[in-house]
Amino acid sequence: MNLKDAARTIFSDAVKAADPFRCIQDVMTVEGDVIRIGTKHYPVGVYRKVYVVGGGKASARMGQAVEEILNDRITDGWINTKDGHAISLNHIHVHECSHPVPDSRGVYGTAKIVNMLSEADEHSLVICLLSGGGSALMPAPADGITLAQKQEVTKLLLAAGADIGELNTIRKHLSILKGGGMARLVFPARLHVLILSDVIGDKLDTIASGPAVCDTTRFSDCLEICRSYGIMDSIPESVRERFRKGVDGEIPETAKPNDTFLSFAENTLIGNNRLSVNAAQKSAIDMGFNTLVLSTFIEGEASETGTFFASIASEIQASGNPLDMPACIIGGGETTVTVRGKGKGGRNQEMALSASRYLDGMKDVVFLSGGTDGTDGPTDAAGGIVDGETVHIGKKKKLAVDDYLTNNDSYNYLKKTGNLLVTGPTGTNVMDIQLLLVGNPAL
Amino acid sequence: MNLKDAARTIFSDAVKAADPFRCIQDVMTVEGDVIRIGTKHYPVGVYRKVYVVGGGKASARMGQAVEEILNDRITDGWINTKDGHAISLNHIHVHECSHPVPDSRGVYGTAKIVNMLSEADEHSLVICLLSGGGSALMPAPADGITLAQKQEVTKLLLAAGADIGELNTIRKHLSILKGGGMARLVFPARLHVLILSDVIGDKLDTIASGPAVCDTTRFSDCLEICRSYGIMDSIPESVRERFRKGVDGEIPETAKPNDTFLSFAENTLIGNNRLSVNAAQKSAIDMGFNTLVLSTFIEGEASETGTFFASIASEIQASGNPLDMPACIIGGGETTVTVRGKGKGGRNQEMALSASRYLDGMKDVVFLSGGTDGTDGPTDAAGGIVDGETVHIGKKKKLAVDDYLTNNDSYNYLKKTGNLLVTGPTGTNVMDIQLLLVGNPAL
Numbered sequence: 001m002n003l004k005d006a007a008r009t010i011f012s013d014a015v016k017a018a019d020p021f022r023c024i025q026d027v028m029t030v031e032g033d034v035i036r037i038g039t040k041h042y043p044v045g046v047y048r049k050v051y052v053v054g055g056g057k058a059s060a061r062m063g064q065a066v067e068e069i070l071n072d073r074i075t076d077g078w079i080n081t082k083d084g085h086a087i088s089l090n091h092i093h094v095h096e097c098s099h100p101v102p103d104s105r106g107v108y109g110t111a112k113i114v115n116m117l118s119e120a121d122e123h124s125l126v127i128c129l130l131s132g133g134g135s136a137l138m139p140a141p142a143d144g145i146t147l148a149q150k151q152e153v154t155k156l157l158l159a160a161g162a163d164i165g166e167l168n169t170i171r172k173h174l175s176i177l178k179g180g181g182m183a184r185l186v187f188p189a190r191l192h193v194l195i196l197s198d199v200i201g202d203k204l205d206t207i208a209s210g211p212a213v214c215d216t217t218r219f220s221d222c223l224e225i226c227r228s229y230g231i232m233d234s235i236p237e238s239v240r241e242r243f244r245k246g247v248d249g250e251i252p253e254t255a256k257p258n259d260t261f262l263s264f265a266e267n268t269l270i271g272n273n274r275l276s277v278n279a280a281q282k283s284a285i286d287m288g289f290n291t292l293v294l295s296t297f298i299e300g301e302a303s304e305t306g307t308f309f310a311s312i313a314s315e316i317q318a319s320g321n322p323l324d325m326p327a328c329i330i331g332g333g334e335t336t337v338t339v340r341g342k343g344k345g346g347r348n349q350e351m352a353l354s355a356s357r358y359l360d361g362m363k364d365v366v367f368l369s370g371g372t373d374g375t376d377g378p379t380d381a382a383g384g385i386v387d388g389e390t391v392h393i394g395k396k397k398k399l400a401v402d403d404y405l406t407n408n409d410s411y412n413y414l415k416k417t418g419n420l421l422v423t424g425p426t427g428t429n430v431m432d433i434q435l436l437l438v439g440n441p442a443l
Numbered sequence: 444m445n446l447k448d449a450a451r452t453i454f455s456d457a458v459k460a461a462d463p464f465r466c467i468q469d470v471m472t473v474e475g476d477v478i479r480i481g482t483k484h485y486p487v488g489v490y491r492k493v494y495v496v497g498g499g500k501a502s503a504r505m506g507q508a509v510e511e512i513l514n515d516r517i518t519d520g521w522i523n524t525k526d527g528h529a530i531s532l533n534h535i536h537v538h539e540c541s542h543p544v545p546d547s548r549g550v551y552g553t554a555k556i557v558n559m560l561s562e563a564d565e566h567s568l569v570i571c572l573l574s575g576g577g578s579a580l581m582p583a584p585a586d587g588i589t590l591a592q593k594q595e596v597t598k599l600l601l602a603a604g605a606d607i608g609e610l611n612t613i614r615k616h617l618s619i620l621k622g623g624g625m626a627r628l629v630f631p632a633r634l635h636v637l638i639l640s641d642v643i644g645d646k647l648d649t650i651a652s653g654p655a656v657c658d659t660t661r662f663s664d665c666l667e668i669c670r671s672y673g674i675m676d677s678i679p680e681s682v683r684e685r686f687r688k689g690v691d692g693e694i695p696e697t698a699k700p701n702d703t704f705l706s707f708a709e710n711t712l713i714g715n716n717r718l719s720v721n722a723a724q725k726s727a728i729d730m731g732f733n734t735l736v737l738s739t740f741i742e743g744e745a746s747e748t749g750t751f752f753a754s755i756a757s758e759i760q761a762s763g764n765p766l767d768m769p770a771c772i773i774g775g776g777e778t779t780v781t782v783r784g785k786g787k788g789g790r791n792q793e794m795a796l797s798a799s800r801y802l803d804g805m806k807d808v809v810f811l812s813g814g815t816d817g818t819d820g821p822t823d824a825a826g827g828i829v830d831g832e833t834v835h836i837g838k839k840k841k842l843a844v845d846d847y848l849t850n851n852d853s854y855n856y857l858k859k860t861g862n863l864l865v866t867g868p869t870g871t872n873v874m875d876i877q878l879l880l881v882g883n884p885a886l
Contacts, residue, residue, distance in 0.1 A: 201757065274762060293764035297757035304747035311776065314644065314740040319717060321736035322765065333754065 001442035007368040010283045017279030018430040020058045023271035024065035038268040047125035052077035055138035056131030060087040061427045080109040080137045102139040110140040120189035132198030132429040134208030140176040149236040160229035169217040180255020182211035187261035197272040212265040215254035219246030273332040273431045288441030289328035298333030302347040303354035310358030316438040325439025334431040343409020346377025352384025353410040362388035368435040374426040381420040393417045444885040450811040453726045460722030461873040463501045466714035467508035481711040490568035495520035496556045498581035499574030503530040504870045523552040523580045545582040553583040563632035575641030575872040577651030583619035592679040603672035612660040623698020625654035630704035640715035655708040658697035662689030716775040716874045731884030732771035741776030745790040746797035753801030759881040768882025777874040786852020789820025795827025796853040805831035811878040817869040824863040836860045
């Protein structure tokens with residue numbers, strides 16, 4: 001068995017498991033005159049109109065699956081997706097817009113969605129398809145606020161040192177859809193949100209800023225945050241005005257637990273990193289590996305995560321801990337890269353390159369880190385796949401691995417040594433997968 | 444069961460297992476007229492003189508055990524140890540000197556050892572006791588070289604960007620004892636080196652620079668290194684002269700595999716990080732935990748290692764991977780801290796504080812990281828022990844955990860929140876231990 005091929009196959013099986021098409025088909029069926037989604041049943045006699053909306057990088061592919069299942073039962077549909085991610089559908093309009101920075105096309109498309117949702121009544125079922133990037137791809141500034149003003153507030157908060165929790169508090173209070181807004185808008189129609197998660201921990205209020213879940217923050221928190229960072233006088237007047245109105249009760253709060261409209265909304269997680277990790281485990285077991293899932297919550301600096309995985313490889317060879325050979329250690333999550341250099345790369349490539357330094361000279365060891373979406377950073381690779389030969393090959397080509405790491409130039413090192421993982425776009429997006437193989441099942 | 448107490452007990456059991464006294468007694472016995480060390484037997488009729496020498500932070504305690512076993516059989520002995528680590532012995536002189544930067548007391552003590560070894564003949568057994576710090580505590584500059592000159596070369600190499608492998612190549616060629624030098628010196632006496640390892644991977648040529656093992660580097664490498672860093676003209680004339688003589692064969696190379704004197708030398712590893720980790724595992728099993736040894740090779744940035752351990756805690760609670768609760772995940776090794784701030788702390792405290800950020804709010808989770816020597820950085824703590832309450836307690840005291848981390852001030856944060864691990868000096872030194880407890884066996 002070629003260990004690198006084995007790793008590639010396991011990774012491929014992991015990605016396939018999170019294919020949005022497959023995930024939708026797993027939860028949605030039409031049984032006679034009833035549309036079943038997860039544990040919910042929607043009789044078509046009651047829900048005569050079906051709207052399909054959504055936003056995210058994988059949402060067009062999710063829409064494709066819904067069309068295949070519901071077909072003519074779909075009344076109307078609109079999905080915002082990232083440039084280059086559109087699929088032509090029959091009953092759902094797929095609209096491309098900018099990601100990660102939202103643009104006017106995003107605002108236009110989201111306005112179309114908002115209009116469509118306003119048509120929904122008690123005889124309507126609204127299916128919303130969310131995936132990674134959904135928040136940026138469905139920008140719906142609240143009445144009287146422009147996208148530019150929302151972005152200005154964000155910029156001020158970031159510069160002042162606000163954390164992601166504070167940013168989201170503000171964002172939810174400047175949006176029509178976020179913070180349970182979509183559930184409010186759709187009521188009294190039924191809303192069923194199907195979610196392909198690309199965040200660690202799969203928190204529903206974080207994915208696409210929780211359009212159908214309740215929010216624990218208030219307008220008063222927004223004022224407090226702006227005051228504490230001393231930006232109250234710098235934010236646009238329209239934003240300040242909205243916060244004041246909110247505090248005075250002139251405009252409604254984000255969704256709160258007792259809001260009736262929330263009981264008309266359902267959220268179903270159809271896929272996440274763990275789904276892929278579990279598929280990887282099954283695939284590795286089938287090949288004869290002992291397996292261990294370490295975590296699907298891996299975050300932190302990419303290169304350091306690579307170092308940690310390599311330290312496990314050494315231990316497996318030295319003592320059979322945490323697993324006897326042939327071993328496959330599986331991880332998942334989303335790390336970050338503190339950019340200090342000017343090179344080309346991504347978090348998965350940097351992690352793999354960092355691991356290769358410690359695996360240097362080891363036999364029968366492979367480490368792979370890849371993005372399930374098939375793209376890692378601004379490169380055409382999904383990640384990196386390295387072994388005990390990688391640094392040796394680099395040395396023969398006069399490549400100094402430390403220099404490439406310092407320059408965040410993992411792409412070029414891995415390319416020159418033949419260690420890039422290239423899959424092309426996969427259509428899904430459930431963060432990253434790490435695979436550490438130690439020992440060959442065929443030996 | 445109080446989980447923090449459980450972690451403290453497991454850590455304490457881990458440390459006890461690596462007590463140098465206990466480790467020595469495990470490998471050395473007197474059986475009738477034969478001294479047995481590991482698998483080797485030394486008849487006292489043949490080896491009529493027994494010399495005990497050594498260097499390292501735990502070497503005095505090792506000497507204490509040897510005295511208890513061999514007693515009057517010891518002819519003479521000298522051990523260099525770190526200031527504050529001396530123990531008064533009857534047959535072995537214990538000499539304190541500076542660590543980590545060697546000083547003239549170290550040179551003096553090592554000269555005493557060298558003199559003693561010169562007396563050893565074919566009827567002598569030399570027992571050498573090495574532990575962490577042994578290299579700095581046994582400085583023996585080669586003929587014609589001073590300690591100051593050795594240090595100057597080291598300084599030049601570091602400034603020029605040389606790596607640890609290159610540094611050690613140079614050091615071994617400027618020393619009487621390193622690179623197999625002690626084995627050469629002792630011959631034709633028998634030499635048995637007993638090693639308490641404080642390095643990842645326990646490589647014998649790295650511990651105290653391998654006084655009784657062969658070396659793969661040559662004088663020609665030394666010239667090449669100095670040339671490649673452009674410091675040939677800056678190093679002291681005496682050093683340049685020695686390298687040239689070495690290349691010309693006027694002085695002998697470091698020990699090479701075929702050297703006869705090496706066959707008269709034996710190295711026995713009596714304790715290492717794995718010994719402690721295994722004891723921790725046994726202790727945790729006795730308390731009812733499911734256990735997993737992750738690695739004894741953990742290196743890299745301390746705070747990132749803490750993040751990684753915390754990611755495993757989340758997964759255990761979410762999915763029962765890599766281990767069902769109650770779980771005890773055990774790690775070991777030696778991480779580093781990239782100092783950016785001006786605070787007080789150590790690698791174990793920083794790791795624990797970093798982990799606490801991710802454990803915030805979690806129930807029944809404890810993370811401990813501690814130095815087995817009982818000291819972590821320039822503090823009176825051995826490390827840190829945190830749980831899901833740590834950050835909450837800090838917030839109530841108006842302490843911003845991120846600020847303390849940025850300032851490398853883990854000691855003060857953990858002290859103010861009552862999360863320091865304090866053991867006092869333990870007498871051993873087998874790097875660090877990490878314990879992650881998730882779930883309470885008593886529930």
